[in-house]
Amino acid sequence: MNLAIQPERPKPNSASKAKAIIETRDFSFAYGPTQALFDISMDIHKKEVTALIGPSGCGKSTFLRCFNRMNDLIDNTRILSGQIKISGIDIYKRDVDVIELRKHVGMVFQKSNPFPKSIYDNIAYGLRIQGIKRKSELDEVVERCLRGAALWDEVKDRLGDSALGMSGGQQQRLCIARALAVKPKIILMDEPCSALDPVATAKVEELIHGLKTDYTIVIVTHNMQQAARLSDRTAFFYLGKLIEYGPTEQIFMNPENPKTEAYVSGRFG
């Protein structure tokens, strides 16, 4: 059995290369002395949902947070090798402005984190910090984002109410709407449904599904069904290594690596 397999690339059809929006090459990453990611190479495709799965602690969140450099906030983190290119630009080059990067690559967190402000102010936040103050413009964006996040009908009469009064699922969708406000191209989601009940989860999933037409979505999930339902491609991580990556169908129905097979069939993890 060969564990150090080269990650399986999606079938190299001619279009796929052109469609790659995030290209990761031999990327290794460490928290201080402990290495968390080992030589990861994978392409994430434009306007697709890519799921990252794997047992907890395998580095999914770490990898995801590398795409918008959220790991910069943690002390002593290092990139040991490799690079990540987004839209062809190496995002760890010195001349990259993380602020611009993060506007381009939005993020939704595992624990929904609406700010303790009104629903309206939550959405408008991303624009206000860019100096946009015009009421009409803000109104327009708030409505667009709430509609985009399928929240508009539920909250349009109480935009001034605190976001903390919403249900858990609504809060998470609000966070997605908030991320949409700064017009990102890519949205990273770290287990966005892990704290939600099945009904709320279904709504968020539906939303993600709808967003696919306009955005590239990378989603971390520990829920196998969710990955299967939502994603076009799935990457399986184990102990900081990318074990297998390919079209979701293939990963679930016909995995090449026995570890992947064991994981997706629920025998460990």
Add this chain to the structure above:
Amino acid sequence: MAKPKLHRFAIRSSRKKTIEVIVANLFRLMTYCVILAAAYLFFDITANGSKAVFQGKAPFINIQFLTEKPQTLHVFEPLEPYNEIQKRRTQILQLQSKRKALGSNDTEQRTEYSEQIDNLQAEIERWDAQRKAERLKYSDDAYRALDHTPDLSMFKHQTYAYSGGGIGPAIIGTCLLVLGSIAIALSLGLLCAIYLSEYSRPGKTLQAIRLSILNLSGVPSIVFGLFGFGMFVHFFGWGVSIIAGWFTLAIMALPVIIAASEESMRAIPRGFREGSLALGASKWTSIRTNVLPYALPGILTSSIMGIARVAGETAPIMFTAAYALRDQLPWEGLEQPTDFFFQGVMALPYHIYVVSSKIPQNEYTRDMQYGTAFVFLFIVGFFALSSILLRIHVRSKYKW
């Protein structure tokens, strides 16, 4: 005697249970003792202090006491009661020494002496009441304004330093000191705290900084006083001045403010910071919009509390800002506006110290001491209370 049969869960007495009860009651007793002591303190100061601050007739508050400068008190004691009292005092003394000289067998004689003393005592009290009713008290200003002084053949004229007038300048001085040092300490402390909690990287240096800040809060206040004296009064050449007092008090309050602010900021969930950073906020923007507003209630409360404590200290302002007596209010007699900062002021804690220890004590200083203490307590309490109200107000605005 047959004991009633105990069921499985019945209460059985044991040593452990006795100890339990004793310990619980001990704790309760100690707590009550503390509460009692605090209550007595407040009661004592309020009861005695309100004599100086309030009065029986409208407007019920002794405006003079709150606004006037401290002055020498001129008292005219009516001569007759005065002499009568003195005479009886001498008699009592004589009787007491006679009683002492008696052998242990003369019980009859002893009781007789005691009775006589009691009688004299009662008479003294009657004369004293008359003396109080008839005596005339003038503060220095009022005395000078008199058309004709009371007849000295009927009255005995005595003067008591600091016992007349009021504490107006001290109230103003203390308020100025507190407000100024709040402003300085809050801005300095907040900047430090933001740096420490948001920007600095954890490590040995940070620990050393924290430790030294913590140690600063253990430094006795008199040392801060000396430091302020050396640094601001002499080295910077500010002299005994409001501004030297501000900085001395502010530095003294800094440790508390930094620690409290840091703690308040740490209590803000990481998600708020990450959430805004992920939307493309710069670090400072995220702190300004998503950390400080929510941390502010906590910061303000503990800071104002900290300052209120510090403002009560006599030692740090004794050498740096406080005058025992100053004729002018801070805004009087300024040659140029900046002079405002470079003048000493009177302050309540220092005034209490002066009237309690620097001048001969008499029945008139007591009112002054307690009155000052009462007003002081009230002002400090006011600051503490307003900080709490502010906290409640801001807290209800920003809740998560």
